[in-house]
Amino acid sequence: xxxxxxxxxxxxxxxxxxxxxxxxxxxxxxxxxxxxxxxxxxxxxxxxxxxxxxxxxxxxxxxxxxxxxxxxxxxxxxxxxxxxxxxxxxxxxxxxxxxxxxxxxxxxxxxxxxxxxxxxxxxxxxxxxxxxxxxxxxxxxxxxxxxxxxxxxxxxxxxxxxxxxxxxxxxxxxxxxxxxxxxxxxxxxxxxxxxxxxxxxxxxxxxxxxxxxxxxxxxxxxxxxxxxxxxxxxxxxxxxxxxxxxxxxxxxxxxxxxxxxxxxxxxxxxxxxxxxxxxxxxxxxxxxxxxxxxxxxxxxxxxxxxxxxxxxxxxxxxxxxxxxxxxxxxxxxxxxxxxxxxxxxxxxxxxxxxxxxxxxxxxxxxxxxxxxxxxxxxxxxxxxxxxxxxxxxxxxxxxxxxxxxxxxxxxxxxxxxxxxxxxxxxxxxxxxxxxxxxxxxxxxxxxxxxxxxxxxxxxxxxxxxxxxxxxxxxxxxxxxxxxxxxxxxxxxxxxxxxxxxxxxxxxxxxxxxxxxxxxxxxxxxxxxxxxxxxxxxxxxxxxxxxxxxxxxxxxxxxxxxxxxxxxxxxxxxxxxxxxxxxxxxxxxxxxxxxxxxxxxxxxxxxxxxxxxxxxxxxxxxxxxxxxxxxxxxxxxx
Ligand code: ATP
Ligand code: MG
Numbered sequence: 001x002x003x004x005x006x007x008x009x010x011x012x013x014x015x016x017x018x019x020x021x022x023x024x025x026x027x028x029x030x031x032x033x034x035x036x037x038x039x040x041x042x043x044x045x046x047x048x049x050x051x052x053x054x055x056x057x058x059x060x061x062x063x064x065x066x067x068x069x070x071x072x073x074x075x076x077x078x079x080x081x082x083x084x085x086x087x088x089x090x091x092x093x094x095x096x097x098x099x100x101x102x103x104x105x106x107x108x109x110x111x112x113x114x115x116x117x118x119x120x121x122x123x124x125x126x127x128x129x130x131x132x133x134x135x136x137x138x139x140x141x142x143x144x145x146x147x148x149x150x151x152x153x154x155x156x157x158x159x160x161x162x163x164x165x166x167x168x169x170x171x172x173x174x175x176x177x178x179x180x181x182x183x184x185x186x187x188x189x190x191x192x193x194x195x196x197x198x199x200x201x202x203x204x205x206x207x208x209x210x211x212x213x214x215x216x217x218x219x220x221x222x223x224x225x226x227x228x229x230x231x232x233x234x235x236x237x238x239x240x241x242x243x244x245x246x247x248x249x250x251x252x253x254x255x256x257x258x259x260x261x262x263x264x265x266x267x268x269x270x271x272x273x274x275x276x277x278x279x280x281x282x283x284x285x286x287x288x289x290x291x292x293x294x295x296x297x298x299x300x301x302x303x304x305x306x307x308x309x310x311x312x313x314x315x316x317x318x319x320x321x322x323x324x325x326x327x328x329x330x331x332x333x334x335x336x337x338x339x340x341x342x343x344x345x346x347x348x349x350x351x352x353x354x355x356x357x358x359x360x361x362x363x364x365x366x367x368x369x370x371x372x373x374x375x376x377x378x379x380x381x382x383x384x385x386x387x388x389x390x391x392x393x394x395x396x397x398x399x400x401x402x403x404x405x406x407x408x409x410x411x412x413x414x415x416x417x418x419x420x421x422x423x424x425x426x427x428x429x430x431x432x433x434x435x436x437x438x439x440x441x442x443x444x445x446x447x448x449x450x451x452x453x454x455x456x457x458x459x460x461x462x463x464x465x466x467x468x469x470x471x472x473x474x475x476x477x478x479x480x481x482x483x484x485x486x487x488x489x490x491x492x493x494x495x496x497x498x499x500x501x502x503x504x505x506x507x508x509x510x511x512x513x514x515x516x517x518x519x520x521x522x523x524x525x526x527x528x529x530x531x532x533x534x535x536x537x538x539x540x541x542x543x544x545x546x547x548x549x550x551x552x553x554x555x556x557x558x559x560x561x562x563x564x565x566x567x568x569x570x571x572x573x574x575x576x577x578x579x580x581x582x583x584x585x586x587x588x589x590x591x592x593x594x595x596x597x598x599x600x601x602x603x604x605x606x607x608x609x610x611x612x613x614x615x616x617x618x619x620x621x622x623x624x625x626x627x628x629x630x631x632x633x634x635x636x637x
C-alpha cells in the first residue's frame with residue numbers, strides 16, 4: 001500500500017480523528033515515520049499559543065527535497081513528476097520525470113551555490129508558471145535557502161515591499177511570462193522593483209518570452225549561461241543540505257484581502273508532513289493518477305498542492321502556464337481531455353467565470369477520466385457547486401470543498417473524497433489532527449450543534465505558521481491574542497445539526513442586522529441564485545435603525561431591460577432563500593468587483609465605499625484592476 005496513513009472509510013476517519021485528539025503526538029509520529037529523515041526527532045511537539053511558540057519533531061534532521069525527489073528515484077524515476085501545459089495550446093508540452101526533475105534541481109541548486117547563496121539566505125522568485133519555477137523553488141529548498149515566491153502579476157512596488165521585508169539577496173525571474181493573450185514583462189518589472197532594494201546582489205533570468213530585457217553587468221545573469229557553467233564543471237551532484245525540523249523552509253505573503261499582506265513563515269518538517277498527509281487523504285490520491293491543480297505557485301495552494309504535497313507523494317502533478325479562458329473558455333476541459341486528468345482542484349472564482357460561458361465550451365470534451373474534484377479559496381456558492389458537480393463531474397465525482405489558509409500550510413476542514421458525505425456549501429468535517437472550536441464575541445466557546453461563531457483552532461497541527469517574518473509580535477496579535485490559547489482564523493463559521501462546518505465569510509464581514517448575525521457569503525449565495533446574476537459582493541454599512549444595513553454589489557449577465565424590476569426580483573429571491581431580514585437595503589449594479597490577484601473579493605474596499613469613505617480605501621497594492629474601483633465609486637448609491 002503506497003500510503004499506509006491513507007484513510008479508506010468513514011469508520012477509519014472517525015477512528016483516526018479520535019486518536020489524533022487523544023494522542024496527537026502518537027498520531028503524527030506514526031505519519032512522520034513514513035518519510036525520509038537524516039535523523040529522527042527527539043520530541044514530537046512542544047508548544048504554547050501565548051508567545052506563540054510551536055515546534056514539531058524537534059531534533060529531527062531532514063531535507064524536504066530528499067522526500068520529494070531522491071526517495072522516489074528507485075521506484076518512480078521514469079514516472080512523470082510534472083506535466084507542463086504551455087499557455088499556447090499549439091506549443092509543445094513537456095513531461096519531466098522524477099529523474100529529470102532531480103537532475104535539474106541539483107543543477108540549479110549548484111547555480112545558486114555558485115552565486116553565493118547559502119543556507120538561511122532569502123531568495124525571491126518572480127516567474128511565470130513554467131517548470132523552471134518549480135525547479136527554482138526546490139533548488140532553494142535543496143540548499144536550505146528560504147524561498148519567497150511572489151505571484152508573477154504583482155507590481156514593482158508590491159515586489160519591492162516583499163523583497164525588503166524579507167531582505168532577499170537574490171532574485172530569480174524570467175524575461176517575461178505568457179498569460180492568455182498577454183505577455184508580462186517580468187524582468188522589466190523586477191528592474192523597477194530593485195531600484196529600492198539594496199539587499200539584492202544578483203538576478204537570475206530564465207528565458208521564456210524572448211522579450212528584450214536590460215541586463216545589468218555584475219548583477220544580472222542568464223539562467224541558461226549559469227547552467228552551462230555547471231555543465232562545464234561536469235554536473236557535480238548537489239547533496240541536500242541537512243536541515244533542522246524547525247529551520248525555515250519558506251516565506252509566503254498572504255493575499256491581502258483583509259489588510260497589508262503578512263509574511264507567513266513555514267518550517268521544514270511539520271509543513272512537509274502536513275502537506276503530504278492532507279494531499280494523500282483529501283484527494284484520495286492513488287499512484288499513477290494525473291492530478292491538476294489550477295492555482296498559481298505564487299499562492300499557498302500552489303506551494304502545497306502543486307509542488308510539495310504531490311511531489312512528496314510521488315504523484316504526477318500538472319502545471320498549466322495559462323488562464324482558463326484562453327484561447328477559449330473550454331481550455332481547462334481540453335487539458336483534462338488531453339492528459340486524461342483524474343483529479344481537478346480549482347477555485348470558485350474560476351468556476352463562476354466559466355459558468356458564464358454556458359455549456360458550449362464543455363460539450364464534446366471527454367471528461368470521463370475525472371474521478372475527483374476540489375475547490376479552494378472562498379466559500380463556493382451552491383449554484384457553482386452544482387454546476388461543477390453536474391457538468392464537469394457528470395454527477396459521479398465527489399467534490400472536496402477545502403477550507404484552509406496560507407497560515408495553516410495545508411487543508412484543514414474538508415470532505416475526504418468519496419468518503420465523507422458531502423453537502424453543497426459546506427467544508428464538512430475537520431481532518432484528523434484539527435480541533436476547530438467556535439467562539440462568541442467574548443471568546444466563550446459555543447458548544448453543541450446548530451451554532452454560529454468565530455472559527456478558532458485549539459490545538460497545534462504540524463503545518464501551522466510559526467511566525468510572520470521579522471515581526472513575531474504581529475503574528476501574536478493577529479492570530480493568538482484575540483482569544484486566549486486559541487489560533488484565530490478570522491473566519492466566521494456555522495456548525496449545523498450534523499456537526500458539519502460551513503464558512504460564512506470573514507468575521508469582519510459578518511453583518512449584524514437588527515441583532516441578527518448574517519454572513520456575507522450567505523447573502524451572496526442567495527443573490528447568486530437569481531437567474532442572470534453572475535457574481536455579487538455584500539458588505540455592511542451603518543444604518544440608523546437596523547444598526548447595519550446590507551449593501552450589495554451585483555454583476556449581471558447582460559443588459560437588463562428594467563434594472564429596478566431586477567432589483568425587486570433579487571430581493572424576492574433573497575427573501576425566499578434566507579428570509580426578509582437578509583434583504584439588501586441597497587443594490588448597485590457593477591461591471592466588475594475589486595479582487596486580489598488570487599481572485600478574492602476585497603470587501604474591505606467595498607465596505608469603505610458603502611460607508612462613504614471614498615478617500616480612505618487602505619492598502620490597494622494587491623488589487624487586480626484598480627479601474628473597477630473608480631467605476632464603483634462613481635455609481636455609489
Ligand atoms: P489576508 O490574510 O492577507 O487578508 P487572505 O486571507 O485572502 O489574505 P489566504 O490565506 O490566501 O489569504 O486565504 C485564506 C482565506 O480564504 C480563508 O481565511 C477563508 O476566508 C478563505 N477560504 C479559503 N478556502 C475556503 C473555503 N473552502 N471556503 C470558504 N472560505 C475559504
Ligand atoms: Mg487571511
